[in-house]
Amino acid sequence: MKGLVYQGPFSVSVEDVPDARIEAPTDAVVRITTTNICGSDLHMYEGRTDVERGKVLGHENMGIVEAVGDAVGRVQVGDRVSLPFNIACGTCANCVKGLTGFCLRANPGSAGAAYGYASMGPYDGGQAEYLRVPWADYNALVLPAGTEHENDYTMLSDIFPTGWHGVELAKMQPGENIVIYGAGPVGLMAAHAAQIKGAAQVYVVDQQADRLKLAEQLGATAIDRSSGDAVEKLTELTGGGADRGVDAVGYQAHEIDGVEHPEIVLNELVQVVKPTGGIGVVGVYVPEDPGAEGELAKQGKLAFDFGTFFFKGQSMGTGQCNTKQYNAGLRDLITEGKATPGFLVSHEMPLSEAPQGYDHFDKREEGWTKVVLHPGSTA
Ligand SMILES: NC(=O)c1ccc[n+]([C@@H]2O[C@H](COP(=O)([O-])OP(=O)(O)OC[C@H]3O[C@@H](n4cnc5c(N)ncnc54)[C@H](O)[C@@H]3O)[C@@H](O)[C@H]2O)c1
Ligand SMILES: [Zn+2]
Ligand SMILES: [Zn+2]
Structure with a gap:
């Protein structure tokens, strides 16, 4: 089968790779219809991880069940399924609590497992024709049959x-306002989520005009940080501070001049969010950030403004999303027409064009908000 393989920094290619197959009775094999390039893939693409050459990438996968192992009962051949990026066993102490991003069995000794991702277990990704899905009954979310709402x-x-x-971690209640840093795919999804959850006002901060325009189209207030101090602007617009905040940028946060400054977003959120307010951090931070400037960052540490955070009595939630906690409810919102996250998709292409897709998306070229690959199509 064909799969998209990591070759080295800024280099991926479509190659013949070993066929996905049933390796355990609880496995399924899914024929991938749609799989997306994610901002998280770019951490590997840009050479900031120790991902091994030859790894098949891709953790945002959906498709049709092609085969199931003997112990798979709920999921059936022919089902249309979405696969959470986290691979979880369903029975360990964390999984039974719903903390599927921190499954103790899928990637022992580390924090959670994912398809096609550096240091998240030995699992191949789904930017390929087929994907092996461990613990398929637990992981696969069955979708309505057909092709409707594919991009949603x-x-x-x-x-x-x-x-x-991110919005949950910030503990936003209906009627509260919320500031979201980052108008990338994750930030725009956080804005969409906050609106569905009844935010009074959503503010989205970035410096990329095309992305801010999408935020405005959602009904959020766009804050362009290249045209003035975002903290000042937000403090003024919110009348003294926001109830909640989300970091959808992560450790690649940068100054306007492009210099990476990993703690800048966290510290601006601490300033902008009101005393006793909540901050949700879904942008990725890593113990050691080889890309960052600055002495502390070189040691893998952040100059986080803990004093102000403490003084204001704020709270913060962090970490990988426990996808399974939300995906069935969100599927139903899509089915009922109450959520339309597919508005993000800007480009669709066959797997063979994925290397070009990575290149454009990595350069954050104007209009390239979300790239969706269709391994089944050759057009
Ligand atoms: N926690 C999870 O489970 C999870 C899942 C998926 C992605 N992520 C992470 O979420 C983060 C965002 O993902 P994405 O795909 O949207 O990435 P992205 O790189 O496309 O978007 C990040 C956006 O932040 C903006 N930005 C940079 N510095 C900024 C600053 N100082 N202030 C405000 N905006 C700034 C950039 O212009 C960009 O538009 C990444 O770190 C990704 O790895 C986490
Ligand atoms: Zn992703
Ligand atoms: Zn588990």
Whole structure:
């Protein structure tokens, strides 16, 4: 079968790779119809991880069940399914609590497992014709048959639940306002989630005009940080501070001049969110960030403003999304027409064009908000 393989920094290619197959009785094999390139894939693409050459990438996968192992009963051949990016066993102490991003069995000794991702277990990704799905009965979310809402449902494997998780971690209640840093796919999904959850006002901060325009189209207030101090602007617009905040940027946060400054977003959120307010951090931070400038960052540490955070009595929630906690409910919102996360999709292409897709998306070229690959199509 064909799969998209990591070759080295800024280099991926479509190659013949070993066929996905049933390796355990609880496995399924899914024929991938749609799989997305994610901002998280770019951490590997840009060479910031220790992902091994030859790894098949892709953790945002959906498709049709092609084969099931003997112990698979709920999921059936022919089902249309979405696969959470986290691989979870369903029975360990964390999984039974719903903490599927921190499954103790899928990637022992580390924090959670995912398809096609550096240090998240030995699992191949789904930017390929087929994908092996461990513990398929637990992991696969069955979707309505057919092809309707394909671009909406494809957001269920990661970024729609992740955006939702950010708003949950911030503990936003209906009627509150919320500031979201980052108008990338995750930030825009957080904005969509906050609106569905009844935010009084959503503010989205970025410096990329095309992305801010999408935020405005959602009904959010766009804050362009290249045209003035975002903290000042937000403090003024919110009348003294926001109730809640979400970091959908992560450790690649940068100054306007492009210099990476990993703690800048966290510290601006601490300033902008009101005393006793909540902050949800879904942008990725890593113990060691080889890309960052600055002495502390070189040691893998952040100069986080803990003093102000403490003084204001704020709370913060962090981490990988426990996708399964949200994906069935979000699927139903899509089915009922109450959520339309597919608005993000800007480009669709066959797997053979994925290397070009990575290149454009990685350069954050104007209009390239979300790239969706269709391994089944050759057009
Ligand atoms: N927690 C999870 O489970 C999970 C899941 C998926 C993605 N992620 C992470 O979420 C983060 C965002 O993902 P994405 O796909 O939207 O990435 P992205 O890189 O496309 O978007 C990030 C956006 O942040 C903006 N930005 C940079 N510096 C900024 C600053 N100082 N202030 C405001 N905006 C700034 C950029 O212009 C960009 O538009 C990444 O770190 C990704 O790895 C986490
Ligand atoms: Zn992703
Ligand atoms: Zn588990």
